[in-house]
Amino acid sequence: MDDPLITAIKQVIEISPDEEKIIHSLFTLKAYKKGEFFLKEGEVCKYVGFIEKGLVRYYINDDGEERTYGFSKENEFTSNFESFGPQTPSKQIIQALENSSIWTISYENLQKLYEQVKNGxxxxxxxxxxxxxxTLKDRNSFHTDSPKSRYEKFIKEHFDLQQRVSQYYIASYVGVKPQSLSRIRKRISL
Incomplete structure (x- = not known):
């Protein structure tokens, strides 16, 4: 049976069959409907998630304007470690852009994983x-690259997301208004 969570972990460390059982006992599969929040602004991030199915967006609320700074999809981890590690309120927001199935592990259970799994x-x-x-590459790119360069990087690094993410969110990620993104897309396709 294909187990994406265990496969992802095995790409990083070796684990025994007994450790696989420990890992499964520490993670919980949760369903998020499109638009639901994995993490809201002001909440403490209580989980690290592994996306089995679906897509999430990371953004901040800047005086009422949403600023997208990243996306995670299947077989990727999601969390706000800035909040999760010290267990402090988050300024970032993580929202499901599609119906998503996410394996979650709490802060307490992650500590158990560290203790009970040899290479945890x-x-x-x-x-x-x-x-x-x-995250640092994305944030640095926002300050050093032109919107056109950021869009080209988005296409190169997230080609599979173009049809899954609204143009509004892509424009926000690139750092422009949707109209400007349309102009950038036209210049690139010429």
Whole structure:
């Protein structure tokens, strides 16, 4: 049986069959309908999630304007480690853009995974490093790259998301209004 969560973990660390059972006992599969929140602004991020099916968007509310700064899809982890680690309120928001099935692990259960799975701490460290580096690259790109370059990177890195994410959210991610994104798309296709 294909188990995407275990497969993803095995790509980072070796685990035994007994450790697979421990992992399954610590994660819970949750369903999120399109538009529901994995994390709301002001809440403490209580979970790290592994997306089995679906898509989420990361954004902040900047004086009433939503600013998208990332997306995660199937076989990727999702969380706001800035809130999750210290268990402090989040300024970021994580919202399901599609009906999604997400394996979640609480802060307490993640500590148990670190204790009970031989290479659990290594898995946590490497996973957090991956998410941190991805986030920093996206944020740095926002300050150093032109909107056209950011859109070209989006197409290259997230080609499969073009049909799954609204143009409004893509424009927000690129840092422009939807009308400007249309002009950028026309220039690229010429």
């Amino acid at each position: 701490e290594r898995f946590g460290r490497l996973s957090i490093e991956y998410v941190l580096i991805k």
